[in-house]
Amino acid sequence: xxxxxxxxxxxxxLNEIDWGNFSNKLIRKEFNAKTQIVKEGxxxxxxxFIESGLLRTYxxxxxxxxxxxxxxxxxxxxxxxxxxSQTISYEILETIEDSVVYELSYQNLVALYKESSKFxxxxxxxxxxxxxxxxxxxxxxxxxxxxxxYLDFIKNYDKKIVQRIPIHQIASFLGxxxxxxxxxxxxxxxS
Amino acid sequence: xxxxxxxxxxxxxLNEIDWGNFSNKLIRKEFNAKTQIVKEGxxxxxxxFIESGLLRTYxxxxxxxxxxxxxxxxxxxxxxxxxxSQTISYEILETIEDSVVYELSYQNLVALYKESSKFxxxxxxxxxxxxxxxxxxxxxxxxxxxxxxYLDFIKNYDKKIVQRIPIHQIASFLGxxxxxxxxxxxxxxxS
Numbered sequence: 116x117x118x119x120x121x122x123x124x125x126x127x128x129l130n131e132i133d134w135g136n137f138s139n140k141l142i143r144k145e146f147n148a149k150t151q152i153v154k155e156g157x158x159x160x161x162x163x164f165i166e167s168g169l170l171r172t173y174x175x176x177x178x179x180x181x182x183x184x185x186x187x188x189x190x191x192x193x194x195x196x197x198x199x200s201q202t203i204s205y206e207i208l209e210t211i212e213d214s215v216v217y218e219l220s221y222q223n224l225v226a227l228y229k230e231s232s233k234f235x236x237x238x239x240x241x242x243x244x245x246x247x248x249x250x251x252x253x254x255x256x257x258x259x260x261x262x263x264x265y266l267d268f269i270k271n272y273d274k275k276i277v278q279r280i281p282i283h284q285i286a287s288f289l290g291x292x293x294x295x296x297x298x299x300x301x302x303x304x305x306s
Numbered sequence: 307x308x309x310x311x312x313x314x315x316x317x318x319x320l321n322e323i324d325w326g327n328f329s330n331k332l333i334r335k336e337f338n339a340k341t342q343i344v345k346e347g348x349x350x351x352x353x354x355f356i357e358s359g360l361l362r363t364y365x366x367x368x369x370x371x372x373x374x375x376x377x378x379x380x381x382x383x384x385x386x387x388x389x390x391s392q393t394i395s396y397e398i399l400e401t402i403e404d405s406v407v408y409e410l411s412y413q414n415l416v417a418l419y420k421e422s423s424k425f426x427x428x429x430x431x432x433x434x435x436x437x438x439x440x441x442x443x444x445x446x447x448x449x450x451x452x453x454x455x456y457l458d459f460i461k462n463y464d465k466k467i468v469q470r471i472p473i474h475q476i477a478s479f480l481g482x483x484x485x486x487x488x489x490x491x492x493x494x495x496x497s
Contacts, residue, residue: 176449196441199434205445228430232423239426242433243390249437250387253444254396258367 116141118189119164119217126240127233136230140223146210153208159197161218162241165190168214169279172206173287182288184248185211187275195245211280261291262299307332309380310355310408317431318424327421331414337401344399350388352409353432356381359405360470363397364478373479375439376402378466386436402471452482453490 116138123129123137146152146168153159155175163170170192172184183206186192197204198221227234255264268289269277280288286296307329314320314328337343337359344350346366354361361383363375374397377383388395389412418425446455459480460468471479477487 181448196438200438228423228427232419232426235423235426235430236419239430239433242430242437246433246437246440247387247391249441249444253440257372 116143116166116217118166122189123237127236129233133231133233137227137234140227141217141219144216144218146214146216148210148212148214150210151207152210153194153197153204153206155205155207156203158201159194159204159208159221161220162191162193162198162224163208163216163218165192166215166217168210168216169212169275170208170210170214170216171280171284172208174206180284180287182284183252185272185276185280185288187273190273191241199242211284256290261289261295262302264289264291265296265299266303307334307357307408309357313380314428318427320424324422324424328418328425331418332408332410335407335409337405337407339401339403339405341401342398343401344385344388344395344397346396346398347394349392350385350395350399350412352411353382353384353389353415354399354407354409356383357406357408359401359407360403360466361399361401361405361407362471362475363399365397371475371478373475374443376463376467376471376479378464381464382432390433402475447481452480452486453493455480455482456487456490457494 119141120129120134120138123134129137141164143166152163152170165186165188167188169187170185171182172192172194173180173182175181184192192208194204194206194208196202197206201221224234224238228238255267259267265285268285282296282300283293286293289296291299310332311320311325311329314325320328332355334357343354343361356377356379358379360378361376362373363383363385364371364373366372375383383399385395385397385399387393388397392412415425415429419429446458450458456476459476473487473491474484477484480487482490
């Protein structure tokens with residue numbers, strides 16, 4: 116919880132009263148590995164701040180899992196499009212490892228928006244960050260080679276994500292065939 | 307300007323004082339067709355509200371133009387990733403037809419954020435809308451047929467955009483070869 120307090124102080128300059136209002140609305144939850152927190156076809160009711168663990172969002176395309184996002188300690192995650200539009204989720208939110216998270220409901224976030232412009236700012240920052248993230252992923256797929264996409268991934272993502280996400284899941288996230296990614300990793304380790 | 311006032315009243319419940327603060331920061335500009343308002347490699351300094359006209363954003367991939375967004379009367383447009391992150395734009399913002407716009411600078415928008423939570427809300431709504439838009443486009447490319455993408459386009463986009471954007475530019479936006487889109491349009495008009 117201290118970590119989240121620090122992050123919010125940096126992002127939106129939260130004072131003690133704001134923090135009290137915010138933290139009262141959080142629920143601490145523990146999930147075992149491979150738990151589906153948001154199922155396909157349901158509406159995402161919560162935004163999660165990760166205390167510890169490893170999670171992913173993905174969707175199914177012709178029975179194949181396509182990963183769309185990974186997050187670990189001190190990061191936010193949700194099936195975001197479903198959460199902000201309160202419509203049915205095409206994505207699944209699932210733990211990869213045992214995880215401890217703080218849950219903030221949509222209703223409580225909307226209540227916070229009304230309490231202070233700082234929370235509107237938080238909502239805007241999260242939306243802008245998610246926009247840049249999905250745009251970067253889309254553009255990378257269109258304009259960069261598989262090797263460059265993997266090099267960007269290991270440079271930009273948290274070490275825990277790079278080291279602990281199974282390689283076939285990274286391949287699905289980067290839009291690379293698993294055997295091609297294995298070859299790229301060998302090339303990089305040799306050079 | 308009245309149109310923008312109405313839209314903001316609906317979106318964020320703007321009162322007269324807020325509207326005064328906001329409208330004082332707008333600059334009305336007229337651009338001829340085919341004017342590059344934001345050039346590739348520059349930083350987008352402004353968000354635009356369109357009074358009348360037709361605009362697009364696009365980037366160059368191996369010398370080919372890839373359209374990323376179209377907007378017309380009563381809509382917002384910018385090379386948005388460059389605008390919110392104040393980094394160099396990979397996109398170009400260009401008028402398709404003669405256009406009249408109201409320009410709001412990044413500095414003025416940041417000043418508005420500090421004045422009222424309503425403007426933070428506006429920033430959040432625009433960011434969320436843009437997130438859903440880029441996600442929908444990416445997913446459509448991955449999961450829908452060319453015909454379905456075109457049917458969605460004519461259903462969801464403003465009539466002015468559907469009727470007046472040249473067909474080769476719609477094809478580039480939808481990721482369809484121009485000759486395939488011509489065939490699809492013939493199929494639809496026959497059926």
